[in-house]
Amino acid sequence: MRLNTMKLAILSDFHLGYERFREDAYIQAKEALDAAAREADVLVMPGDIFDMRNPKPEVLAEAINIFRDLSDRKWNAKVTRFDGSGKNFTELPIIAIPGTHERRAYGVEDPVDLLALAGLLVDISDGRVFVEKNGEHICIFGLGGIAEERFKEALKNADLHPEPGMFNVFIFHQSVHELLPFSSDFITLDDLPVGFDLYIDGHIHNKVEMKAHGKPFLIPGSTVLTQLKEGEQEAKGFFIFDTATKEYLFKEIRSRRFKLVKIEVDGLEPEKIAERIERGISSEIAKESEDKPIIRVELAGRLMDGFKGIDIDVQSAIKEFKDKAIIEIGKGKVESEQKDVDIASLRSGTLENLSIKDFGLSVFVEKLAEKKYELEANPRELFDLLAEESNKEKAVKSALDLLLYKKERA
Secondary structure, three states, rough: OOOOEEEEEEEEOOOOOOOOOOHHHHHHHHHHHHHHHOOOOEEOOOOOOOOOOOOOOOOOHHHHHHHHHHHHHOOOOOEEEEEEOOOOOOOOOEEEOOOOOOOOOOOOHHHHHHHHHHHOEEEOOOEEEEEEEEOOOEEEEOOOOOOEEEEEEEHHHHHOOOOOOOEEEEEOOOOOOOOOOOOOOEOOHHOOOOOOOOOEEOOOOOOEEEOOOOOOEEEEEOOOOOOOOOOHHHEEEEEEEEOOOOOOEEOOOOOOEEEEEEEEEOOOOOOHHHHHHHHHHHHHHOOOOOOEEEEEEEEEEEOOOOOOOHOOOOOHHHOOOOOOOOEEEEEEEEOOOOOOOHHHHHHHHHOOOOOOOHHHHHHOOOOOOHHOOOOOOHHHHHHHHHOOOOHHHHHHHHHHHHHHHHHHHH
């Protein structure tokens, strides 16, 4: 009978440096990590610690401060072995991979690499790590966030096999078809490697509890609001997983309250709509909240004949409640008929958990395939290179280098 156990804290998508709610991102990430460290033996983070691939120095400093505090704690578990493409400089049981927001061109360091080089965590974006506590051993395998159409191939090339006699964990950071059923590039749960005791994903910003190959598949969601969508109204937090009992709990953290208010505008004139907006916001503000809540108002339906969306006065409500709440009002669903299929699917909620950037990239790749236009370089890799550089000449040179290198190598 096994007496020993390890508790894993599963936290994801801190998005440190997210401009709109930067202070929230920092405070809530710190609270989540501090609380997790008090309860768990091992911290597991499946990506998007940062909101961007080139964070500002002050954002890097915030991350270093958070993880430096964690490194000063006494940990009962420790890393005993690391197998990966990079190097490891710590025994701290703080395990991470980069996500899609941190992804950079192949061979270029990302911000998670920097934290690993500083000895503040172990980056297993293409490797595995062994952790031991009181004679109990677990093995954690990781694949960092990459272009969706390359992930299945990456899984195949990794040839992942669980270690016998240990509790085995696989962490990654990708879209999953069961949650976002619109692209054949997205992996399914059946595509995941067989034989692991626990599967952990990031990327999705709301909590998910499912099964993969009969074992728990968990996504903790983000610790900060970013997309202001329906799924983000639930509490933020992290999972605590017990490797002996296979049981887990979701631990909530203090986070800014978010509420989505939906208002039907069918047959209404703009003045009546403005009144409904004010009533909807007032009812949410009246609910107890320590911090200013975030309230997003979504208008939907067909306006009274003779009026357009631009006639609806939303600024008055935003100004009136600016000291009591953070207000956002969307009029994108006011038009009743849409001809564009992609827009229709976006508005129907099919892409609820997908960022605008990821959606745009997916459409770009699909259009290339439709036109049978082939690039020597991977289109997403090319996009990442162009997006990284603020200097236009340098961006173009980097892109040309990639394209020419691919062509010459071919």
